[in-house]
Amino acid sequence: MxxxxxxxxxxxxxxxxxxxxxxxxxxxxxxxxxxxxxxxxxxxxxxxxxxxxxxxxxxxxxxxxxxxxxxxxxxxxxxxxxxxxxxxxxxxxxxxYDPGRILYPLKRVGPRGSGRFERTTWDEVLDTFARRIRKALQEGRHNEVMYHVGRPGEDGFVTRVLQAWGIDGHNSHTNVCSSGARLGYAIWSGVDRPSPDHENAKFVLLLSAHLETGHYFNPHAQRIIEGKRRGAKVCVVDVRHSNTASKADFWFAPRPGTEAFLLLALASQLLENGWVNREFLKTWVNWREYLLAKRPDAPPGDFDAFLEDLRDRYSSYTPEAAAEECDVSAQMIRDTARAIAEAGDAVAAHVWRNAAAGNLGGWQVARCLQFLLTLAGAVGTEGGTNLNADNKFVPKPFLSPPPQRHWNELLYPLEYPLAFHELSYLLPHFLMDGRGKVDVYFTRVYNPVWTNPDGMMWE
Ligand code: SF4
Known part of the structure; x- marks a missing residue:
């Protein structure tokens, strides 16, 4: 230059x-x-x-x-x-500029799996799909049109398009990965993900370090490093000795599926030792209602009775019990709980896939994590864990089509009324069982054969 x-x-x-x-x-x-x-x-x-x-x-x-x-x-x-x-x-x-990149739309001309394609034009692709979608809609086969997305990255634009077509055709991969954690968060706060302020945190607690080594890798990782430079302690809960774990002050590799127990043991330590944030709990927790429901014998409005009850309720989650259940060190649980207490309300934490996705009831991991953060008062604070909606602005479109009138049971089967996202991994099984048909299927940043646990079912 x-x-x-x-x-x-x-x-x-x-x-x-x-x-x-x-x-x-x-x-x-x-x-x-x-x-x-x-x-x-x-x-x-x-x-x-x-x-x-x-x-x-x-x-x-x-x-x-x-x-x-x-x-x-x-x-x-x-x-x-x-x-x-x-x-x-x-x-x-x-x-x-990869010389091997696909330069034109390709059309399959041989049997499926033969790998025989020929070059076609965008006009032909768009006309073919538009014709089929139109025909399906005209014939009332709304549930046969499906869009399957991996990384949306378009803030709901396609959802609006699908709604404009009047179809319930949005499929995602979310139930394969983050749905469990999202449910736990949403139950606590109505928002399905946290936004931890790693940069200003004094204690960073990461479950499924995968997140910081893969998903939001760079923006989070650089802030975790900045927090660490300012003296923050980092704790990683992950069976793998990930990059993040290798830099952590505390690394727990609990028996898979016991992460919620471990978090409750940490929470119990805060309660046992009086390390909870009384002001935060008094202001933001429905403790009066809790007392009425759980301890009608206690004087109404007795905050200490509430704390006492909470402490007793979680008293069985001792470090020793957690050591037995989770196969981790009891002393490290004590040390970690103390470090969390010392961080005050500057505890930034996150769980996404891994523990929340790979275990039955994994959504409880996110709930237990939010419980711990709430006891510490580390919600919505500088250096704490914010709700994603608090610090993210997504402009709303000025016009939105009305909700569709169709319910696609291939995506939300009625026998799973509590499904938090589309049960995408069941789709090929439903099709094999003859529960429905898909006439037009298009994906974006998603390859179910490669991504889904039983991907070969999709062939
Ligand atoms: S630079 Fe790396 S972390 Fe950032 S979006 Fe690209 S792949 Fe993800």
């Missing part, structure tokens, strides 16, 4: 970004011409990485003459990723 441009770069020991005023005309030396100094003129276009749901910000450096992207870099103005990306972000370039 030229000397003047280099001087204008925003620079820190580990990062350097062109100033926004120069994004339309950025001049730098072409590295391919090295050791000669050959200038090239670029424009910088902000974009988004879609290699995972974190959707970090990227800057595409585009050659002004050829209009080719020459590289991708982090966008320092993106509020989530703040210019930092994992390796997959800049590697998006190899997807854009």
């Amino acid at each position: 030229k000397g003047a441009d280099a001087a204008e770069m925003r620079q820190t020991p580990l990062e350097s970004f062109p100033p926004v005023e120069r994004w339309d005309d950025w001049v730098e030396n072409d590295p391919a011409a090295w050791p000669k100094r050959k200038e090239r003129r670029l424009m910088i276009v902000p974009t988004t990485c879609f290699n995972c749901e974190a959707a970090c910000g990227l800057m595409a450096f585009v050659d002004k003459q050829s209009l080719e992207i020459v590289r991708l870099d982090g966008n320092p103005h993106h509020p989530g990723s703040r210019g930092k990306n994992c390796a997959k972000g800049p590697a998006t370039l190899s997807q854009v």
Whole structure:
């Protein structure tokens, strides 16, 4: 890059970004011409990485003459990723120009599984699908049209389209992964996921470290590191010794399926030792109603009686009992509970898949985690665990179609009235059993054969 441009770069020991005023005309030396100094003129276009749901910000450096992207870099103005990306972000370039990428829509011309396809046009694809969808709707076969999504990333736009068609045709993979945790959170707060303030936390508690090593990897991970630099302690509950676990102050690898017990043992320690946040509980918990229902003998409005009852109720969840049940160290439970207490209301925690998804009743893990956070008063605080809806703005569309009048039992079978999301993993079984038919099925960022536990059923 030229000397003047280099001087204008925003620079820190580990990062350097062109100033926004120069994004339309950025001049730098072409590295391919090295050791000669050959200038090239670029424009910088902000974009988004879609290699995972974190959707970090990227800057595409585009050659002004050829209009080719020459590289991708982090966008320092993106509020989530703040210019930092994992390796997959800049590697998006190899997807854009991969010589083996699919360049045109393809149509299967041989038997299913034969791998024989021929090139077709977008017009043919759209006309074919539109014709079939239209025919299905005209013939009242609304439940035969289905959209199956992995990573939505479009804030409900497709849901509106499906509603406009009047079909109950939205399928997701959520019941394969996050539905359990979402249910636990929603029961507590009406919001199906937390937004932990890792950056300002004094204690970070991560169940299913998968989340911080995979899902919202980068935006969360960089804030966990920042919190840690400021002195936060990190606790990971995961049978795997993940990257996050390797950096943690406490690592529990409990017997799978016992995570809820472990959390209740931590909660019990807070209650036993009087480490609960009295003010928070008094203000935000329905303890008066609890007393009336559970301890009608206690004087109404006696907050200490409420705490006493709660303590007795969870007194069997001792560190020793947890050690026996979960196969973890009783002393580490005591130490962890003390560290949580010392963090006050700055405890940031998260559970998503893993323990909440892989076990019967896994939704209780999220509930027990919220219970622990509530005792600590670490809800909606700086450094605590916010409700996702509190700090996320999703603009509502000005027009929404009316709700559809159809109920698709292939997605929400009536024998599962409490299903929190579409029971997508049952779909191929239902089709095999003749419970319904799918005439038009289209997926987006989702491959059920690859993703679903019994994926081969989908073939
Ligand atoms: S974490 Fe990595 S893969 Fe995911 S959006 Fe960010 S840069 Fe892309």
